[in-house]
Amino acid sequence: MDHLAGPLSALIGELEKLPTVGPKTAARLAFYLLSGSREDAQALADAIVAVKDKIRFCKRCFSLTEGDECSICLDARRDPTLICVVGEAKDVYAVERAMAFNGRYHVLGGLISPMEGIGVGQLHVKELLDRLGPENVKEVIIATNPNAEGESTALYLHRLIEPTGVKVTRLAYGLPIGGELDYADETTLARALEGRRAL
Amino acid sequence: MRVESLELSNFRNYAALRFEPPEGACILVGPNAQGKSNVLEALALLALGKSFRAVRESDLIRFDAPLASVSARVRTRAGGATAGCVITRAGDGARKRFLRNGRSVRYGDFLGSITAVTFVPADLALVTGPASLRRRLLNAALSQLDRSYYHDLSAYVKLIEQKNAFLKSPDAGDRTLLTTYNAQIGQTGARLIGARTNYLRKLAHDARTAHARWVGGHDELEVRYLPSPPQEAQTPDAIRAALDDALARAAPGEIARRMALVGPHRDDIGLNLHGRSLARYGSQGQQRTAVLALKAAEYSLAYASAGEAPLLLLDDVLSELDEQRRHAFLASLAGFEQAFITATHLSDVALDTPHRVIRVQAGELIGDARHAIGA
Numbered sequence: 208m209d210h211l212a213g214p215l216s217a218l219i220g221e222l223e224k225l226p227t228v229g230p231k232t233a234a235r236l237a238f239y240l241l242s243g244s245r246e247d248a249q250a251l252a253d254a255i256v257a258v259k260d261k262i263r264f265c266k267r268c269f270s271l272t273e274g275d276e277c278s279i280c281l282d283a284r285r286d287p288t289l290i291c292v293v294g295e296a297k298d299v300y301a302v303e304r305a306m307a308f309n310g311r312y313h314v315l316g317g318l319i320s321p322m323e324g325i326g327v328g329q330l331h332v333k334e335l336l337d338r339l340g341p342e343n344v345k346e347v348i349i350a351t352n353p354n355a356e357g358e359s360t361a362l363y364l365h366r367l368i369e370p371t372g373v374k375v376t377r378l379a380y381g382l383p384i385g386g387e388l389d390y391a392d393e394t395t396l397a398r399a400l401e402g403r404r405a406l
Numbered sequence: 407m408r409v410e411s412l413e414l415s416n417f418r419n420y421a422a423l424r425f426e427p428p429e430g431a432c433i434l435v436g437p438n439a440q441g442k443s444n445v446l447e448a449l450a451l452l453a454l455g456k457s458f459r460a461v462r463e464s465d466l467i468r469f470d471a472p473l474a475s476v477s478a479r480v481r482t483r484a485g486g487a488t489a490g491c492v493i494t495r496a497g498d499g500a501r502k503r504f505l506r507n508g509r510s511v512r513y514g515d516f517l518g519s520i521t522a523v524t525f526v527p528a529d530l531a532l533v534t535g536p537a538s539l540r541r542r543l544l545n546a547a548l549s550q551l552d553r554s555y556y557h558d559l560s561a562y563v564k565l566i567e568q569k570n571a572f573l574k575s576p577d578a579g580d581r582t583l584l585t586t587y588n589a590q591i592g593q594t595g596a597r598l599i600g601a602r603t604n605y606l607r608k609l610a611h612d613a614r615t616a617h618a619r620w621v622g623g624h625d626e627l628e629v630r631y632l633p634s635p636p637q638e639a640q641t642p643d644a645i646r647a648a649l650d651d652a653l654a655r656a657a658p659g660e661i662a663r664r665m666a667l668v669g670p671h672r673d674d675i676g677l678n679l680h681g682r683s684l685a686r687y688g689s690q691g692q693q694r695t696a697v698l699a700l701k702a703a704e705y706s707l708a709y710a711s712a713g714e715a716p717l718l719l720l721d722d723v724l725s726e727l728d729e730q731r732r733h734a735f736l737a738s739l740a741g742f743e744q745a746f747i748t749a750t751h752l753s754d755v756a757l758d759t760p761h762r763v764i765r766v767q768a769g770e771l772i773g774d775a776r777h778a779i780g781a
Binding site: 319321322324326327328355356358359362363392393394 | 582586
């Protein structure tokens, strides 16, 4: 991209570092930003810098917040005896979108994966255990990803929490709503069969 | 099953190739490093989802090209279909995408689109070589027969990698995490052992039969599954219980040696003649005959399971066999629909059944006088 003006090729280079953005998309976005107004460009730049400067981790659940505690932890209408454990902060927003959960969260900050150098010590596991008593938690719902690391992490937490007497549950495995049975892969279908329920 | 056409783009040394292979045996002849094996490798990639060579996947992409693609139109009993694989450079490695009838599918759903039995020079060491070679035969055969085996195998491999990384990490003293991994390994590993037990029972029978036909009844070939941990259990529950028990007992040793020592990743196949180990006491000729019996059995099981002949990919192995063994082996595969055979010299193959010869030269295929095949 030597033929491009320096700042433009620098912008393309930065955009290319983003997930799901390849060289073509990066170039398209860069030309789009260049053609827009200076105000729009400034607003985007400010928004990006603002998330870096102002967003912190909630001191209770390690979700993202502007203050000390996140809006969910501060919300008195939410049931503090229910904790939904997720791997990443973005998973909080996924569960919130479902509008079916009225408890609080706990973000681990990743999943156990020794291959990637992520051990239990790097995750907010101890902080989760420390919440159980003081918050009078009755049930921990584990909502880690349904992949190998998510499964190991879920089983591990179950083994840790079980002796405290707090109920531990795991999100069910099932079929996507609106999907067709013959499109489901074998593993999902087998797990859905194992997890079947009486009507 | 048969391949009606094969298209390669920037795959290995082929910039662009369209090849319509004939029915029956197709012999690819030419000097070394012209691209004979690459054609077989492309077909194996569609059947196994990976190369039969131990390579970095980015090496499959032609020098300087960003991506390579392999696509084949196949005809099976069930009808026609296309199967493809696109390999893209990604960082230091490569990413693969699988296509079935032009639609992107996950590898697990792609498996079985093409079934093939491969026979490559490394297989000649099946009797004397490391156990990993014999496990590879099991994994290649079972993954093609049974998708759930493939899913279990990939999950199992990942679990062992995680467990090994854990045992080498500073957290290795965390017994709760060790028992967590062992519980998962016990569940998945027991399914692998169950599938291998069943498969080996059939493989042992077919290999013994082929072997007896070649050498007469007096030298009985015995093929035995040697699971880790050693066990004779037959039911899923008993297999699981034996594995769980062995994992629990192995824990102190695994922590001390910082690696996973028990489980089907340490399985082997025992091969005996007259009750004596072929690897230790067999002559080279006896060892080679046993290898052929195993490959012939793998072929007959793939045939029986699919209800039709799998593709046969013989890469540079026939030249390694004397005339008598070559004939005996090829005769035992009677009924193949399509075979791809590579050789440096036509005389190394010396097929007495009808076949087509295709010369391979610097990434181009040249059919015998009557059929010119464009590259």
